Amino acid sequence: xxxxxxxxxxxxxDYTISLYQQGFLDDQFTELKKLxxxxxxxxxxxxxxxxxxxxxxxxxxxxxxxxKTTGTVDFSQVGASVHQLKGSSSSxxxxxxxxxxxxxxxxxxxxxxxxxxxxxxxxxxxxxxxxTKLQDMFNLEKQIIQAGGRVPQVDIN
Amino acid sequence: xxxxxxxxxxxxxxxxxxxxxxxxxxKVIERLLKISACKVTTVESGTRAxxxxxxxxxxxSSGLKDLKVNLIVTDYSxxxxxxxxxxxxxxxxxxxxxxxxxxMSSENIQPRIEQCMIEGAEDFLLKPVKLADVxxxxxxxxxxxxxxxxxxxxxxxxxxxxxxxxxxxSSSSTSSSSSSHDVSxxxxxxxxxxxxKLESRVND
Numbered sequence: 001x002x003x004x005x006x007x008x009x010x011x012x013x014d015y016t017i018s019l020y021q022q023g024f025l026d027d028q029f030t031e032l033k034k035l036x037x038x039x040x041x042x043x044x045x046x047x048x049x050x051x052x053x054x055x056x057x058x059x060x061x062x063x064x065x066x067x068k069t070t071g072t073v074d075f076s077q078v079g080a081s082v083h084q085l086k087g088s089s090s091s092x093x094x095x096x097x098x099x100x101x102x103x104x105x106x107x108x109x110x111x112x113x114x115x116x117x118x119x120x121x122x123x124x125x126x127x128x129x130x131x132t133k134l135q136d137m138f139n140l141e142k143q144i145i146q147a148g149g150r151v152p153q154v155d156i157n
Numbered sequence: 158x159x160x161x162x163x164x165x166x167x168x169x170x171x172x173x174x175x176x177x178x179x180x181x182x183x184k185v186i187e188r189l190l191k192i193s194a195c196k197v198t199t200v201e202s203g204t205r206a207x208x209x210x211x212x213x214x215x216x217x218s219s220g221l222k223d224l225k226v227n228l229i230v231t232d233y234s235x236x237x238x239x240x241x242x243x244x245x246x247x248x249x250x251x252x253x254x255x256x257x258x259x260x261m262s263s264e265n266i267q268p269r270i271e272q273c274m275i276e277g278a279e280d281f282l283l284k285p286v287k288l289a290d291v292x293x294x295x296x297x298x299x300x301x302x303x304x305x306x307x308x309x310x311x312x313x314x315x316x317x318x319x320x321x322x323x324x325x326x327s328s329s330s331t332s333s334s335s336s337s338h339d340v341s342x343x344x345x346x347x348x349x350x351x352x353x354k355l356e357s358r359v360n361d
Contacts, residue, residue, distance in 0.1 A: 028285045028287075031285070031287045035185075035188045035189065035288065040188070043188060047184050047185060050184055051181050054179075054180065086263070087179055087182065087284065088181040090284060091179070091185050091286075
């Protein structure tokens with residue numbers, strides 16, 4: 001069992017580090033991990049779940065606001081949703097999503113329709129990619145625990 | 158009832174009212190505060206905060222006795238009542254003006270920060286809020302409550318981001334993000350802790 005646990009822990013460590021290296025996560029995610037303990041073992045997963053729900057809602061708002069068939073586009077409305085998404089992505093350490101929101105916000109301010117539509121598509125892809133990556137990470141954690149091991153603290157330098 | 162009040166007032170647990178329209182941020186700030194041994198009440202708007210305090214209708218002192226909020230932490234940009242407007246209302250209230258109010262914002266806008274400090278905000282936190290921020294805040298508030306009631310709380314210019322966050326019972330790890338500038342030479346209106354906070358943020 002020990003060999004399995006070590007292997008899983010190594011996998012977990014490598015995978016987590018890769019997420020940071022590839023820019024999916026930043027140090028705010030590390031901060032969230034600090035808030036998790038035996039008393040609140042699922043805190044990070046819970047917050048991220050809320051974040052992904054937020055993504056669905058806000059992206060839907062943005063899509064609606066960018067829908068030309070309903071009339072002229074209200075860029076301030078789009079911008080308001082982008083601002084919210086920027087905030088929550090920042091709070092959970094979703095680095096790529098946040099960076100996209102920064103560009104998105106600029107396109108809103110410039111009232112650049114094509115730019116906004118592009119950003120909307122990208123942000124949709126990006127949050128889904130992060131969601132998949134994190135699900136894989138959480139699965140590794142589960143496997144470690146099921147094998148009787150502890151999830152290692154990963155030191156990101 | 159009186160005995161319980163005495164007992165709870167000698168307990169070090171702060172009761173914090175956290176105001177933020179973002180569900181994600183509310184969850185995070187709640188956890189940050191709880192892990193720092195605070196009692197937390199979260200509300201999603203300035204209006205709800207005023208309702209909670211009993212300030213929405215008449216300038217009610219009726220809710221005062223059981224509430225005992227020791228600190229209010231509020232987001233700046235919220236629909237409806239902004240954090241700034243909430244700050245003003247609290248400072249205008251004779252019942253609650255002594256409660257320290259801390260503003261949080263994702264935007265590092267100097268005039269905004271100054272405006273809040275002038276209006277009486279205790280501190281200004283740049284989002285995303287970290288554990289080190291909350292611990293520093295708690296120390297600030299605890300120290301303030303130990304001080305003489307009559308004196309106006311002034312932030313000491315010697316307060317720098319500290320590495321020695323070891324007094325907390327929580328199991329959090331090293332505080333790697335603090336940069337210890339000595340800013341006692343600065344003589345600005347803006348208390349130095351904010352300045353450090355702004356300077357150490359080298360975000361995108």
